[in-house]
Amino acid sequence: xxxxxxxxxxxxxxxxxxxxxxxxxxxxxxxxxxxxxxxxxxxxxxxxxxxxxxxxxxxxxxxxxxxxxxxxxxxxxxxxxxxxxxxxxxxxxxxxxxxxxxxxxxxxxxxxxx
Amino acid sequence: xxxxxxxxxxxxxxxxxxxxxxxxxxxxxxxxxxxxxxxxxxxxxxxxxxxxxxxxxxxxxxxxxxxxxxxxxxxxxxxxxxxxxxxxxxxxxxxxxxxxxxxxxxxxxxxx
Numbered sequence: 452x453x454x455x456x457x458x459x460x461x462x463x464x465x466x467x468x469x470x471x472x473x474x475x476x477x478x479x480x481x482x483x484x485x486x487x488x489x490x491x492x493x494x495x496x497x498x499x500x501x502x503x504x505x506x507x508x509x510x511x512x513x514x515x516x517x518x519x520x521x522x523x524x525x526x527x528x529x530x531x532x533x534x535x536x537x538x539x540x541x542x543x544x545x546x547x548x549x550x551x552x553x554x555x556x557x558x559x560x561x562x563x564x565x
Numbered sequence: 566x567x568x569x570x571x572x573x574x575x576x577x578x579x580x581x582x583x584x585x586x587x588x589x590x591x592x593x594x595x596x597x598x599x600x601x602x603x604x605x606x607x608x609x610x611x612x613x614x615x616x617x618x619x620x621x622x623x624x625x626x627x628x629x630x631x632x633x634x635x636x637x638x639x640x641x642x643x644x645x646x647x648x649x650x651x652x653x654x655x656x657x658x659x660x661x662x663x664x665x666x667x668x669x670x671x672x673x674x675x676x677x
Contacts (some may be wrong), residue, residue: 455608484663484665493569493654493668493669496664496666497665507664534663553611554663556608557612558607559607564619
């Protein structure tokens with residue numbers, strides 16, 4: 452079975468621009484979470500979506516938004532990009548939200564803001 | 566708030582050496598605990614987990630025991646290989662939540 456897929460793999464943007472990152476969960480998984488991993492640090496939680504509804508949000512500004520589609524894929528949008536948004540953006544999917552299921556991570560999208 | 570503290574890296578060992586990477590946590594209640602591994606240029610892979618006190622997670626020769634009394638989840642392996650070179654992340658998840666809280670990661674390099 453295919454794992455979590457993310458696109459694009461790499462992206463270069465300039466300050467002030469907007470970016471959209473995409474994630475397709477493992478087949479049958481209805482929950483998608485997004486994390487930001489700045490170089491040299493651990494991933495930080497941004498959002499969780501389940502059944503197209505936002506179920507959790509981390510400490511990120513309103514420039515960050517996301518949505519989940521009927522096929523459970525998800526998009527992460529970041530507006531008015533700052534240099535500090537340069538990071539690896541990871542998507543994770545899981546089957547259900549009981550809190551006991553495993554989250555499976557995709558390979559990430561590496562964003563560089565110049 | 567919840568937090569995870571890992572042993573500072575980088576850690577460099579010779580092949581077949583014994584490995585310990587320390588991890589301690591701060592959280593209310595009884596979180597689940599995880600070790601994830603990140604190989605160069607890749608995303609995170611779950612290495613092992615434990616969901617309650619005194620549970621031992623194990624996989625690929627790695628082990629970690631959930632110690633509630635010391636709020637620790639140290640990762641160990643008896644004999645490391647060059648292929649174990651990667652960044653290791655300790656993480657917790659509060660009961661009933663999806664959000665994972667990660668430590669800062671420990672870079673491990675194994676020399677032949």
